[in-house]
Amino acid sequence: MVRINLLPVRTTKKKETAKQQIAIFILSLCGVIVACAVIYMVTLAKISATKEEIRRSEEEIKALKIKIGEIDNLKKLQAEVRKKLDILNQLRRGKTGPASRLARLSDAVPDKLWLTKYSEKETNISISGVAYSEDLIADFMRNLMASGDFASVELQVSEQFEVVGVKAKKFELICMLKAAKKDGPPPK
Numbered sequence: 001m002v003r004i005n006l007l008p009v010r011t012t013k014k015k016e017t018a019k020q021q022i023a024i025f026i027l028s029l030c031g032v033i034v035a036c037a038v039i040y041m042v043t044l045a046k047i048s049a050t051k052e053e054i055r056r057s058e059e060e061i062k063a064l065k066i067k068i069g070e071i072d073n074l075k076k077l078q079a080e081v082r083k084k085l086d087i088l089n090q091l092r093r094g095k096t097g098p099a100s101r102l103a104r105l106s107d108a109v110p111d112k113l114w115l116t117k118y119s120e121k122e123t124n125i126s127i128s129g130v131a132y133s134e135d136l137i138a139d140f141m142r143n144l145m146a147s148g149d150f151a152s153v154e155l156q157v158s159e160q161f162e163v164v165g166v167k168a169k170k171f172e173l174i175c176m177l178k179a180a181k182k183d184g185p186p187p188k
Helices: 007-093 098-108 134-147
Strands: 113-121 124-131 150-163 166-177
Touching: 098 113, 098 134, 113 134, 124 134, 134 150, 134 166
Parallel strands: none
Antiparallel strands: 113 124, 124 166, 150 166
8 A cells, every 4th residue: 555644735834824913913913003093193283283274373372462451552652632622622611711712702893893801700891992983883892792602791881082183983892601501512
């Protein structure tokens, strides 16, 4: 009978299977390493993108803080201006007295009429002056009434006199001050 020695075939098969298993293990290990490397790279890219986004957001926050600081300064300036305007409006509302009255009195004086005396005691006013004619005195009285500050304008004395050969009229008026309006809107 013929004897066949099968042992070397089995050993070669075992060697081949071991080689295949080692190759599969090495390939699997390389695949796992490559997969881990890819995951690591993707994660690094995400981290880098997130850090860049955080940096941009921080720059935006700094820029916005600067703008907020400017806006706060503008609000402070606006509040100061508003306060000053309120004070000015309050002063305008309360603006009465000799300055405004004398300005209106000056507007009421026609040409060729001169005032020589103005006195004010509470609401009573006395005005003296010189004019070329009675018509100028009458115009002055009408202008005083129309100004809105004076009421009850009455002529007390009107007498003629001569200055350097020119005839003129001396006059004295009395009138009352009208009550100031305190609740009205401020003048513009």
